[in-house]
Amino acid sequence: MPKPPWPSRSRARRRSNVRAKRIALGVKSSPINTTLTLPIVRFDRAYHYGTFDIAHKRKASYEGACLSASHCPQAWKRIAKLGGLPLFELDTASLRFLDLYAIREGAKAVLLGLAVELGLLQRVTMWRYRYYDDEYERWYIREFTDRAEVQEEAAPMHARVRSRAGYRTTRRLTRLSGHRAEDGDLAETFGLMALAQLCGLHGAWWNDPLDDARGRAPAVGLFASTIAHIKRRHVPDQRPPRVAISKGSIEVAVSTRRRHVVFTPS
Numbered sequence: 001m002p003k004p005p006w007p008s009r010s011r012a013r014r015r016s017n018v019r020a021k022r023i024a025l026g027v028k029s030s031p032i033n034t035t036l037t038l039p040i041v042r043f044d045r046a047y048h049y050g051t052f053d054i055a056h057k058r059k060a061s062y063e064g065a066c067l068s069a070s071h072c073p074q075a076w077k078r079i080a081k082l083g084g085l086p087l088f089e090l091d092t093a094s095l096r097f098l099d100l101y102a103i104r105e106g107a108k109a110v111l112l113g114l115a116v117e118l119g120l121l122q123r124v125t126m127w128r129y130r131y132y133d134d135e136y137e138r139w140y141i142r143e144f145t146d147r148a149e150v151q152e153e154a155a156p157m158h159a160r161v162r163s164r165a166g167y168r169t170t171r172r173l174t175r176l177s178g179h180r181a182e183d184g185d186l187a188e189t190f191g192l193m194a195l196a197q198l199c200g201l202h203g204a205w206w207n208d209p210l211d212d213a214r215g216r217a218p219a220v221g222l223f224a225s226t227i228a229h230i231k232r233r234h235v236p237d238q239r240p241p242r243v244a245i246s247k248g249s250i251e252v253a254v255s256t257r258r259r260h261v262v263f264t265p266s
Contacts, residue, residue: 031256032114032117032254032255032256032261033254033255033256034114034253034254034255035251035252035253035254035266036110036111036114036195036199036251036252036254037107037249037250037251038098038103038196038199038201038249038250038251038252039098039099039102039103039247039248039249040096040097040098040099040201040247040248040249040250041096041097041099041205041245041246041247041248042092042093042095042096042097042245042246042248043071043092043097043243043244043245043246044091044092044093044243044244045089045090045091045092045093045240045243046069046070046071046089046090046092046220046222046243047069047070047071047073047087047088047089047090047235047240048067048068048069048070048073048087048088048090048232049073049076049077049080049082049085049086049087049088050082050085050086052067052088052227052232054066054067054178054224054227058080059180062186062189062206063204063206063219063221064177064178064179064180064182064186064189064190064193064221065177065178065179065180065223065224066193066203066204066221066222066223066224067203067221067222067224067226067227068219068220068221069090069219069220069221069222070217070218070219070220071218071220071240071242071243071245072210072217072218073087073240074238074239075210075212075217076217076219077237078212079212079215079216079217086234086237087234087235087236087237088232088233088234088235089232089233089235089240090222090230090231090232091230091231091232092202092220092230095202095203095222095226095230096200096201096202096250097201097202097203097204097205097220098192098193098196098201098203098204098205099205099207099247100189100192100193100204100205100206100207101206101207102207102247103192108188108192111191111192111195112167112188112191112192114195114254115167115173115191115192115194115195116167118172118195118261119170119172120169120170120172120173120176120191120194120195121167121168121169121170121173121187121188121191122167122168122170123165123166123167124145124166124167124168124183125145125163125164125165125166126143126144126145126163126164126165126166126183126184127143127144127145127146127147127150127151127161127162127163128141128142128143128144128150128161128162128163128164129141129142129143129150129153129154129157129159129160129161129162130159130160131154131157131159136213136214138214142154143164143166143184144183144184145166145168145183145184147161147163166183166184166187166188167183167184167187167188167191168181168182168183168187169181169182169183169187169190169191173190173191173194176194176197176198177190177193177194177197177223177224178224179193179194192204193221193223197223197225198263199250199252199263199265200252200263200265201223201250202222202223202226203220203221203222203223203226204220204221205218205219205220205221206218206219206220206221250265250266251265251266252264252265252266253265253266
């Protein structure tokens, strides 16, 4: 595979970009002393259509305040109707991304518990019901924190309302990462991404199957703190070469020091 046409960098510069700095977050919680293991992916490039100003992105995006990118821009051009926008190639060779779908349930519970301890999430009771969509021929779930609202919506379909333990984002999470207020599954995702940002990662990766009919495709989200520093170049709007993706993991020590929580990659 030919090397991408970006300026060369020194070995020391690459190493400084890969290793994260310590980040302190003031909290009022019990002492913390643990090690997180996060699944990550690496790839040398990704693609993005249009502006780099995240203020103009779709408000309901499941990527929150991240810049949307992917390795299959033509698919997202069809799904999100991005025709007419310029296509950019992003240099991500020195970046690391949280592999969201590779987090095991046990590890996820630990991470979400830590997010609660840090004041990024709060625990709530979620109320939900399932319904079948004839157009897409699949089951969907609707859930809210308001039980009465769920019951009113579910009643015409004679759907059973159930409860589950869930999460809601906090103002601290919004201040830290820019993600909007959410509850339920999106709150969990935003909480995991906020932790990944504190651990020195640069974004997140959703390894969804490619399915235009259901509006799904693999996606990359770059944290707002990464956007300003990433190298980019305008490229022809055509199907790009296949991108090699390597998977791994990192360990991050998390400890309380003088009323701050410090994240130190190993």
